[in-house]
Each structure stands twice: as C-alpha cells, then as structure tokens.
Amino acid sequence: SIFKENGKIQINPSAGGLATGLASYHQENEGLWIGWPGYNPTTDKEKNILKNRLLNEFNCYPVYLSNIEIKKYYNGFSNNTLWPLFHYFTTRCSYDHSEWEYYQSVNSKFCKALLETVKPDDIIWVHDYQLMLLPEMIRKEIPEATIGFFLHIPFPSMEVFRYLPWRNEILNGVLGADLIGFHTYDYSRHFLSCILRILGKEQNYGQIVAGDRVVKVDTFPMGIDAARFIAGVASEEVNAENDNLMKTMKENKIILSVDRLDFTKGIPERLQAFELFLENHPDWHGKVTYIMLCVPSRDKIQQYRMLKKEVDELVGKINGRFGTPGWSPILYMYRSVPFTTLIGLYSSADLALVTPVRDGMNLVSKEYLACQGQHKNGVLVLSETAGSAAELGEAIIVNPNNVNSMAEAIYQGLTMPEEDKKAALKLMQKRIKRYN
Ligand code: ADQ
Numbered sequence: 001s002i003f004k005e006n007g008k009i010q011i012n013p014s015a016g017g018l019a020t021g022l023a024s025y026h027q028e029n030e031g032l033w034i035g036w037p038g039y040n041p042t043t044d045k046e047k048n049i050l051k052n053r054l055l056n057e058f059n060c061y062p063v064y065l066s067n068i069e070i071k072k073y074y075n076g077f078s079n080n081t082l083w084p085l086f087h088y089f090t091t092r093c094s095y096d097h098s099e100w101e102y103y104q105s106v107n108s109k110f111c112k113a114l115l116e117t118v119k120p121d122d123i124i125w126v127h128d129y130q131l132m133l134l135p136e137m138i139r140k141e142i143p144e145a146t147i148g149f150f151l152h153i154p155f156p157s158m159e160v161f162r163y164l165p166w167r168n169e170i171l172n173g174v175l176g177a178d179l180i181g182f183h184t185y186d187y188s189r190h191f192l193s194c195i196l197r198i199l200g201k202e203q204n205y206g207q208i209v210a211g212d213r214v215v216k217v218d219t220f221p222m223g224i225d226a227a228r229f230i231a232g233v234a235s236e237e238v239n240a241e242n243d244n245l246m247k248t249m250k251e252n253k254i255i256l257s258v259d260r261l262d263f264t265k266g267i268p269e270r271l272q273a274f275e276l277f278l279e280n281h282p283d284w285h286g287k288v289t290y291i292m293l294c295v296p297s298r299d300k301i302q303q304y305r306m307l308k309k310e311v312d313e314l315v316g317k318i319n320g321r322f323g324t325p326g327w328s329p330i331l332y333m334y335r336s337v338p339f340t341t342l343i344g345l346y347s348s349a350d351l352a353l354v355t356p357v358r359d360g361m362n363l364v365s366k367e368y369l370a371c372q373g374q375h376k377n378g379v380l381v382l383s384e385t386a387g388s389a390a391e392l393g394e395a396i397i398v399n400p401n402n403v404n405s406m407a408e409a410i411y412q413g414l415t416m417p418e419e420d421k422k423a424a425l426k427l428m429q430k431r432i433k434r435y436n
Helices: 017-028 044-058 067-086 097-117 134-141 167-174 185-199 226-234 236-249 267-280 302-322 339-348 363-371 403-415 418-434
Strands: 002-005 008-011 033-035 060-062 123-127 146-150 179-182 207-210 213-219 253-260 288-295 330-334 351-354 379-383 396-398
Touching (some): 123 134, 167 185, 179 185, 185 213, 226 236, 253 267, 267 302, 267 403, 339 363, 363 379
Parallel strands (some): 033 060, 123 146, 146 179, 288 330, 351 379, 379 396
Antiparallel strands (some): 207 213
C-alpha cells in the first residue's frame, strides 16, 4: 500500500496472497513488475516522483487508475463479477455492461504500459483474474511474444462459468498466452471443459490449437518461500515477540486464523464453530484463546463492509457470552501486522483454523506449517474447498459449511496425541519445503 505521511510518500509491500507469494521470486529474478500501485498521485510531478521511486527501489512500473476506473474495473467487474463468480457465489455477482467496458479499457491500459517497457525476448507473465484479456491484447501487438498466464483463484465448473455474459471474450483473452497455469488439477479440468463446450476447441493432453499456435494448459500449485519463514522464526526479534505473547497467554492453548476479511474465507461460519466448541466443551473455558487476525480488504465494496459488521458482532457476542475477568475467548485484530508478528503467531499457535468456503490455493495453511519448525506439533484444520487441501491431506479436513463438524475438529485437534500430530506435521512440512 502507498500513502502520504507528513508530505512524503510511504511505500509498503501489499498483504495479498499474490504479492506476498511472488515477492521472493520477483526479488531474485530481476524482473520488472507492472501493476497498479493502489494510490493516485494528484499531480504529474508526483506521478513521476513515485514512478521513479517504484522503479529504482522496487523494480516496479506503475499503471495509474483513475477513480472511475477503480470503481468500475477494480471494485466493479474484477471484484463484484469475476471474484464472486469464480468462487461460486453466483448470487453476489453483478453483470454490468459499463463495468465490462472498463474491464476492457483497463486491460488495454496495461497492454500499453507493457509496450512502453518490454524488450525483445522478455518473458511476459500475466497474473490473475483482473487481467484475463491481456494475453490476447499483447499477442496482437507482439505476435512472437512468450506469454504465460496464471490464475490465482479457482476456475469454476462450466455450469457456473457459463453464467458470465462475456464468457467467450474472457476465454479467448486467456488463450493469447502460450502457457496457462492453475493451482489445482480440477481448475485446469474446468477450464478445458469450458474451452471445449463454449469455444468448441478440443484439447489433447492439455494442449489446445488456437489459430497457428499451440497453447498449453497445466497445473502448478503455488508454494511458499519456506526457507524465509523458517529463518524468520529462528530470529531473535521473533523469539522476543513470542516470549511476550506467552506471558499474556500463560498456559492457554492458542488457536489462530489469518485471512483477508473476505466472504470467501468462511469467517462467520468459523466463529460459529468456535462458539459451538465452547458450548460443547465447558472444560476448555479459560484454557484456550482464539487469535483471529483479519487484514482489511476491499472495504469500498458494500458487501465487505456488511461482512465486517457481522464479524464484529459475532466476536462481541461470543466474548460477551463466555468471557470472564481473566479471559477473553477471542482476541481479534483487524489490521495488517509486520512479518515478524505474523510468523511469531504462526509459530506459537497450537492449532490453525483455515476454513475458507472457497479458496484458489491458500498460502496461510502452508506458512503456518513451515513456521511450526522442528520443535512444535501444531495441528492444521483445513477446509476441503481450499486448493491447498489437494496437497495437505494429513490435515484435519473439514467441510466449511458444517459448523458441527468444525467444532468437533477443533476439539479433536486440541486433544490429539502428540505423536500423531508430529507424524502429520512432518509429512506436510517435507512437502512444503520441497515444492517451494
Ligand atoms: P489471498 O486470498 O490473499 O490470495 P492467501 O493465499 O491466504 O489468500 O494469502 C494471504 C497472504 O497475506 C499470506 O501470504 C499472508 O501471510 C498474508 N497476510 C494475511 N494476513 C496478514 C496480516 N494480518 N498481516 C500481514 N500479512 C498478512 C489469493 C488467492 C489464494 C491464493 C493466493 C496466491 O485467493 O487462494 O493462495 O492468491 O495465489
């Protein structure tokens, strides 16, 4: 995020999964990252100053969006049409023609920015649902370009994708790439089925003939920079933070959840499950604390503000119902926290609750396991509809809509024998380090 403080522009790396997940790759590979900086300088002079700082300090190249573009393209078509549709929230989708027009024009704006900076033989890698028309646009300008496209969110089944009035345009847009990647095998399969049933194009072992080119579709589950998390947990700063945390928590078991505040993350259902757990297991009162970390996200959209209100009320209700002078069942933080605090929490938590209703991958589940290191025996409760469930089968897998079974999973996780926890954790940690 970028903001102005005392007349000076402050630049902070963003907290979303795409940005954090690719940060290490970007730093090591001397690429140029073209993107919207999330901040609108008011004057041309300020625009240039920021552009130079982003280039020199971060290898980033800004595409500035106007207020109407942010409204129609970003909050509108990207986050109010594609995001809910691809996460199977079909009733939350708006299909607004003017927003679609902005989606097209902003995609061309990115194409123009790319043409200003691209050099022959560069490899171009387009990311995510906000830029699905871009591969085709680049292909028209530079026919011989090498283009990859990766989708960070689920690709829905054909029956859901077909709701989109502009389904053909979106599919053709992506087909401009040479290689199209998804997090899971199912998403690739859904995409290929749409290509066949909507565009009538056959595939052969994931290869599609598009004009005179062959496009390859494949599965690349995104990993994390495990070494960075492991090294971070060993640092003195994190140890000091953890000592402090332990003083406040005393002997209490710690349950942790970390997510952007988003309706796909299943936060109200998870709170209900925690409430039910406390109701069913009074012997755990005063012995467990649920630390719930939520990062503010997309708060210009009405539905996100309503969710914030719902979550605030649920937390208040549960703390009011079970809390005592010495104990609050839920410790709720609604903000972004520094990396050291985040990994400190990951390493201290006895159980992580990762229960999205739908999630492309979910890096939090992997980050938690990495931060448990050699000496902890943390338990992961993971939803079957997170992409990472395909790789983390040793976790306690739950249906995120089944509040009863989630409540029991919390109990099971807290009471599991240490050797069982260790065995599951070791297997998953090995996989995370290997597929980083
Ligand atoms: P997100 O929906 O943002 O990502 P996720 O993959 O869990 O979800 O990534 C969130 C990232 O933000 C994590 O790396 C986490 O460390 C960081 N973070 C969360 N809370 C934070 C806090 N309070 N302070 C600081 N940092 C915090 C999207 C898709 C996912 C997919 C990723 C990557 O929705 O399904 O896994 O992209 O492709």
